Amino acid sequence: MLRSTSLARLSLKRVTGLRYNSNVTVESIPKRWTLLSTAEQNTIAKQLEELQKKEWTALSKEEKAACYYVSFGPHGPRTPIQGEGHTFKVILGVGVVLTVSTIFFLIARAKGQEVPPSMNKEWQEATNEYLKSQNSNPISGISSESYKGKGYVSKV
Numbered sequence: 814m815l816r817s818t819s820l821a822r823l824s825l826k827r828v829t830g831l832r833y834n835s836n837v838t839v840e841s842i843p844k845r846w847t848l849l850s851t852a853e854q855n856t857i858a859k860q861l862e863e864l865q866k867k868e869w870t871a872l873s874k875e876e877k878a879a880c881y882y883v884s885f886g887p888h889g890p891r892t893p894i895q896g897e898g899h900t901f902k903v904i905l906g907v908g909v910v911l912t913v914s915t916i917f918f919l920i921a922r923a924k925g926q927e928v929p930p931s932m933n934k935e936w937q938e939a940t941n942e943y944l945k946s947q948n949s950n951p952i953s954g955i956s957s958e959s960y961k962g963k964g965y966v967s968k969v
Contacts, residue, residue, distance in 0.1 A: 839879035846888055858883050937966040 839861075846854065861880045864872060872880070887893055930936060941955060941964035948956045955964045 839873075839875045842879040843882050843886060846882070846886070932967070934966060937964070940965045 842857070849857070857879075861876070861883050864876060865880055869877075882888075885891070931940075944950075944955050944964070951957055954960065955962070
């Protein structure tokens, strides 16, 4: 007799559609999620999965938010790779590298040797004369009849 009354009560709860038995605390799951153990996370995820099988309109706003966070939130493999302030660090790093490389360039330029002897104007004019005497590139080059360029003379 006792057994039949408890079964009747249990079936009555199922028939009347009383709210599901939820032992999941859904308050502030995004804040608590990283503090939970893997077993607790799995338990909560399974319970929320069962909640989602029921009618979606029957869920409270907190339960919907918890379901969304567990399904699509920034945890596990969806954790952002870059944290806060990453852009500033990249810009600062690029600026430092450019500054250091500019300093190295200016030091090398200041300490470097003079211009090579083949870059002075007399050497280049002598090169032009030598190439003309050797009839180098007679069709379109310095030895051609219609050539009007400066030849190998360059500005330094």
